[in-house]
Amino acid sequence: xxxxxxxxxxxxxxxxxxxxxxxxxxxxxxxxxxxxxxxxxxxxxxxxxxxxxxxxxxxxxxxxxxxxxxxxxxxxxxxxxxxxxxxxxxxxxxxxxxxxxxxxxxxxxxxxxxxxxxxxxxxxxxxxxxxxxxxxxxxxxxxxxxxxxxxxxxxxxxxxxxxxxxxxxxxxxxxxxxxxxxxxxxxxxxxxxxxxxxxxxxxxxxxxxxxxxxxxxxxxxxxxxxxxxxxxxxxxxxxxxxxxxxxxxxxxxxxxxxxxxxxxxxxxxxxxxxxxxxxxxxxxxxxxxxxxxxxxxxxxxxxxxxxxxxxxxxxxxxxxxxxxxxxxxxxxxxxxxxxxxxxxxxxxxxxxxxxxxxxxxxxxxxxxxxxxxxxxxxxxxxxxxx
Numbered sequence: 001x002x003x004x005x006x007x008x009x010x011x012x013x014x015x016x017x018x019x020x021x022x023x024x025x026x027x028x029x030x031x032x033x034x035x036x037x038x039x040x041x042x043x044x045x046x047x048x049x050x051x052x053x054x055x056x057x058x059x060x061x062x063x064x065x066x067x068x069x070x071x072x073x074x075x076x077x078x079x080x081x082x083x084x085x086x087x088x089x090x091x092x093x094x095x096x097x098x099x100x101x102x103x104x105x106x107x108x109x110x111x112x113x114x115x116x117x118x119x120x121x122x123x124x125x126x127x128x129x130x131x132x133x134x135x136x137x138x139x140x141x142x143x144x145x146x147x148x149x150x151x152x153x154x155x156x157x158x159x160x161x162x163x164x165x166x167x168x169x170x171x172x173x174x175x176x177x178x179x180x181x182x183x184x185x186x187x188x189x190x191x192x193x194x195x196x197x198x199x200x201x202x203x204x205x206x207x208x209x210x211x212x213x214x215x216x217x218x219x220x221x222x223x224x225x226x227x228x229x230x231x232x233x234x235x236x237x238x239x240x241x242x243x244x245x246x247x248x249x250x251x252x253x254x255x256x257x258x259x260x261x262x263x264x265x266x267x268x269x270x271x272x273x274x275x276x277x278x279x280x281x282x283x284x285x286x287x288x289x290x291x292x293x294x295x296x297x298x299x300x301x302x303x304x305x306x307x308x309x310x311x312x313x314x315x316x317x318x319x320x321x322x323x324x325x326x327x328x329x330x331x332x333x334x335x336x337x338x339x340x341x342x343x344x345x346x347x348x349x350x351x352x353x354x355x356x357x358x359x360x361x362x363x364x365x366x367x368x369x370x371x372x373x374x375x376x377x378x379x380x381x382x383x384x385x386x
Contacts, residue, residue, distance in 0.1 A: 016217075016232035017268045020275075021366035027351035034347045035354050036340060038279050040256060041188040041209045043132050043155065046070030047326065047340050048273070048355055050190075050258060052283030053136035053160060054220075054301060055079040056094075056294025059087075060125040065291060065322050067131025074158050074281070075122055076301060077135040077145065080109065082118040087293065094313065095295035102313040106299065114141075116148055123152035136160045139176045150186060158190045160212065160301070164203070182207040193260055195231035200243035200257075210256035212281060213240045217262030219284040220300040220314045233262040234275050234363075241276025241359065265335030266342020273343065274361040285336060286326075288319040333383050 002010040038048035049071035051058050058066075059081065063073035075081060080090055090109055097105055119135075126133040134156040137145055142159050149157060159178070182189045183206075192212020194200050203211045216223035216230035224230040231239075240257045248254055259272035260281040272280050287298035299313040319325060320337055328338030335342065352358040377383040 012235075014232045014235035015365060016234055017262060017271045018370055019232070019365060019367055020234050020271060020363045021369045022270060022274045022346065022350055023362040023364050024349060025351040025362070029348040029351055029353060031341075031344050031348040033353060034344045036344050036347070038256075038355060040072070040156070040190075040279075043072070045072055045132075045279075048277075048279035048343075049326070049340065050074055050134070050158075050279060050281040051286050052218075052260075052281050053077075053079075053158060054283045054287070054299065055081065056091075056298045057283050057286045057292055059293040060122050062286070062289070062291055062293065062322065063126045063133070064129040064131055066286075066326075067126075067129070069323060069326050071326065072132055072134050072156070074134040074136050074156075075126065077119050077122070077137050077149070078114055078141060079301070081122050082114050083110070083112040085115075085118065091293050091295060094299075095297050097313070099313070106313065116145070119145060119148045120152040123149065123154050127153060127155075132156065134158060139164060139178070143176060143181065146181075146185065154187055156190065157185065157187050158192075158212070160190075160192060164191055164193060178203075179206040190256075190258065192258070194240070195236040197239040197243050200240035201247060204243060204247040204253075204255040208255060210258050210278070211240065212258050212260040213237050213277070214260035214262060214281075218260075218300055219262075219264065219316070220298050220312055221261065222312055233259060234271065237272055237275040237277050244276070266339045266346070267335055269339050270343050270346035270358075271363070273355055273358050274363055276359050278355060278359075282339075284314070284316050285319075285339060286322065288316045288336070289322040289325055290318055290320065291322050292318075 003013055004010045038045045047070040051066045051073035053074040053076040055076055058073045058075050063075055066073035080087055084090055123133050132155045135154050136158040138161050139159055188209040190210040191203050191208040193214050194203055195215040200211055213236050217233050237259050244255055244257055256278040258279045258281050259277040263269050263280055263282050269280050284298050287294050296318045297313055298316045324337050326340055328341045330337035347358050350361055
């Protein structure tokens with residue numbers, strides 16, 4: 001339904017995760033009978049998870065551990081991991097910087113040139129552990145490093161930017177032809193981000209196996225404030241899921257929708273799937289792992305952008321191990337641990353056996369969902385009242 005913003009301008013009402021609730025169906029299931037696995041191209045994962053390509057989240061070591069726990073982790077192939085051989089001094093410094101100096105100093109650290117040999121080295125580190133290797137490049141650099149990632153035997157490539165379109169127009173340079181590149185590339189490609197039905201549909205038509213949905217919802221991202229763009233995640237995911245249905249009808253090809261950003265709890269992950277996502281890409285919850293390279297700090301891929309920073313270094317603290325955050329056990333009651341155990345329990349409680357079934361769950365607009373009956377928790381700062 002269009003809402004009049006003023007004479008000459010109207011817009012749709014959009015919803016975020018906090019605005020909706022999943023409605024239980026007529027049946028329930030045992031959590032042990034629920035299958036939350038996810039298949040992407042030739043790869044199968046026990047968890048519908050992609051760990052975000054952010055330097056404070058995914059290192060070769062955490063990528064290996066996430067893989068062993070059943071998920072997929074994406075390494076930023078343009079980040080610190082391919083600029084420095086020894087990362088400990090850089091991460092120690094970033095964690096010690098005062099807030100007012102963090103962005104400027106991080107820009108200096110990221111000014112170090114990318115070293116081609118480190119791209120192959122990092123991919124090989126992950127591959128040698130026997131897990132699926134996934135790496136991220138921006139559209140501006142993907143052609144430059146495409147041969148390197150193929151030589152290193154990368155399994156999945158993510159072409160990622162704040163906003164990626166299938167039709168980039170430039171008067172000064174020859175833009176990447178996404179459709180031509182993806183169809184000729186020998187490795188399955190995920191591309192994003194996007195936040196609308198039309199852009200999602202066009203990205204699906206490039207031949208990508210998956211698209212990332214989310215513009216600016218991340219906890220460390222400031223794009224929505226700096227640029228004024230974005231769509232709340234529940235609506236963005238549902239629109240992309242609608243595009244997936246049309247693309248499937250037109251081509252017979254199923255393209256995966258991956259919700260990217262804005263999820264901090266197991267309930268958020270469940271809502272993303274219920275809105276139509278096949279999997280989720282998360283960053284800040286994993287940045288709080290003891291093993292995360294950021295030492296409890298988290299920053300986005302555009303934090304160090306030299307012309308217009310669109311991210312912040314945020315302190316997420318350290319909550320638990322990667323295992324505890326992803327699959328438990330949980331020793332906190334605020335939903336930030338055992339994210340995928342929560343997804344499994346949500347599906348069981350509402351009666352759905354698989355991720356594909358759960359995408360069809362009924363949802364309801366519920367602005368009071370997080371506050372109704374929770375006055376004592378809010379007053380005492382416990383549970384969901386943090």
